[in-house]
Amino acid sequence: MQRVGGSDDGITDYPRMEIACYDKDRAQAWQLAEQCRQLVLGSVKTRVGGVLVDNARTDNPPTQVPYSTSENVRRVQSFYRMTWRRTRSKINN
Structure with a gap:
């Protein structure tokens, strides 16, 4: 998994994440x-x-793409x- 874009406003972060799954067996990869x-x-x-996850949604559903290495x-x-x-950090008094 890696971040491939998104923004933040100093309080909330809005990352776009890419997840790539690899396997020799097509069914296992899916x-x-x-x-x-x-x-x-x-x-x-x-x-x-x-961090507190407020929302998560699929931007592009799983798709098989070429893997040039093999x-x-x-x-x-x-x-x-x-x-x-x-999350808010606790302030020691």
């Missing part, structure tokens, strides 16, 4: 891509890595739009 999609879409209203490996990639906020 299954992994679907598992990733369910994890991303299921992350709404949870805290992950110190003819025997299938690549299935998808893109997601997310919205998250950093």
Whole structure:
């Protein structure tokens, strides 16, 4: 997974994320891509890595794309739009 765009307003971050799944077996690559999609879409209203995920949506659904490094490996990639906020840090008095 990597960030491939998006913006922020200083409070909320709006990243566009790319997830690429690789496997020699076409069915396995697609299954992994679907598992990733369910994890991303299921992350709404949870805290992950110190941020609160407000929204997650599919921008481009999983699609098989050529993988030039190997003819025997299938690549299935998808893109997601997310919205998250950093949690407030506790101020020590």
